[in-house]
Structure formats: C-alpha cells, structure tokens
Amino acid sequence: MRLFVNVDHVATIREARKTVEPNPLEAALLAEKAGADGITVHLREDRRHIQDEDAQKIRRGISTPMNLEMAAVEEMVCIALEIKPFQISLVPENRQEVTTEGGLDVIGHKERLIAIRDRLKPAGILFSLFVDPDRLQIDAAREIGADSIEINTGLYSERQAPDALKAELEKIRVAAGHAAQRGLRVFAGHGLTRKNVGSISAIDAIEELNIGHHIVSRAVMVGMLQAVEEMRLAIRPITK
Ligand code: PXP
Helix, strand or coil, X not given: CEEXXXXXXXXXXXXXXXXXXXXXXXXXXXXXXXXXXXXXXXXXXXXXXXXHHHHHHHHHHCCCCEEEEECCCHHHHHHHHHHCCCEEEECCCCCCCCCCCCCCXXXXXXXXXXXXXXXXXXXXXXXXXXXXXXXHHHHHHHHCCCCEEEEECHHHHHCCCHHHHHHHHHHHHHHHHHHHHCCCEEEEECCXXXXXXXXXXXXXXXXXXXXXXXXXXXXXXXXXXXXXXXXXXXXXXXXX
16 A cells, blocks of 8 residues: 655744744655655645745656646646646645545535646646545545546545444545445545554555655654754854
C-alpha cells in the first residue's frame, strides 16, 4: 500500500510567523527519504498553509508523484494546469472549516466536475475525487470518468466506541470493494494515525493512503530532543 505524505501542516507552522521555516519542500524531501511514495499538498482558496510557490517548488523538487488537493473552482483548475501535478484530488472546501469536513457531493455537481475533468485529463493529470464511503457517490464518480476515489476516513477516525468504529470500518471496506469492482482505483485518508491505520491498511481494495496531521505532529515530538540539544550547543559562549 502506497503512502502519500501530506506536508500542509509544515506550512501551517511557518504561516503562524509568516517566516521561512519550516520549509514544506524540505519536509517533502525528508518524507521521500523515509519511504513516502508520494507527496500531497492542499492548496486552499484562503492559502492558510500551502502557498502557490510551495506547490510549484514541491512539484519541481520532489522525485515521487505529487498529489494536489484542491477545490473544484476555476482558480485552482488554472493553477493545476500550470503546475501539472501527477494527480489532483477534488475536495469540498468551506472557508470556516478547520479541515476538510466530508466528501464531495459528486451527484449534485456532475456537470461542473465533468467540465473540470475535461480540462485536466487531456493535460495528463490523474483525476481523483474525495468521497464519503457511499455507494451512490462512488457510482457517480465512476459515471463521470474519475480515475480514482479517495474514501474519507474522517468519521472512522473520530469513532471511539468499538461498535461504532467497527460499523464505520465496514462501511469503508464495502465502499472500497464496490469502487474497485467498478474499475476505480481506491485511496483513503483523513484523520489516520499509527493507532487506527492498521485496519484500513488491511483492506485489499485500498491501494494508497494520504496522511498528514499525525505525521507532522509526531515529527514535532520526535524532533524536539534534537532541536533543543542543537540550541543548547548554539548558545554556548564562544571561547577565545
Ligand atoms: N485526504 C484529504 C482529502 C484531506 O483533505 C486531508 C487533509 O488535508 C487528508 C487526506 C489528510 O488528513 P490528515 O491530515 O488528517 O492526515
């Protein structure tokens, strides 16, 4: 199963200060070195983390495929045609949300999605749709000619009670099998952690995962020791 590492929240830390560090491209290169099969960035309309320049630099700088997540709007289609990532994933976007809150309503936006597909696919960009584990939305994705779907694991990741967790996992398993049977490539992501990823990665139909927040959070923790040790050395007075 392929792992695409989402580096958005490296940019979130940088944007907290509007400075130059940490650099999302540097994080992407380290992720590749550690075994990432690809890099994902979400260029949001409000540019709260990844900036246009980051997307350009990551596209040029990495050696694995780039997955560009974006809203289904004209501005983003133009940017995607310029950057030419390996793949784009359309996601619903709402300015007030803290993170993506649900899958796309493919059924309700077929015409718009077909128009976007007709501009991106001829440019050689794979066309993926982020959807909830819902058979009807998956059928609609197939109908409009998506290459792949990414199943939203957000609800699964929020479930605490064992029964509810099991039910949500089963929904994902059934949806993934349904999509794969219809010839769609199946990815999954949102809210995945080291603790909850095992059951998702055991689903045969899923071939790729997109994971961001947990990896960046963990990177802060495992890197803290070295960062403080380096600072202790740096503030040691220079002896003449
Ligand atoms: N997939 C999609 C479509 C997303 O919007 C996000 C969050 O940017 C992710 C996967 C990754 O989610 P997380 O950061 O919770 O791992």
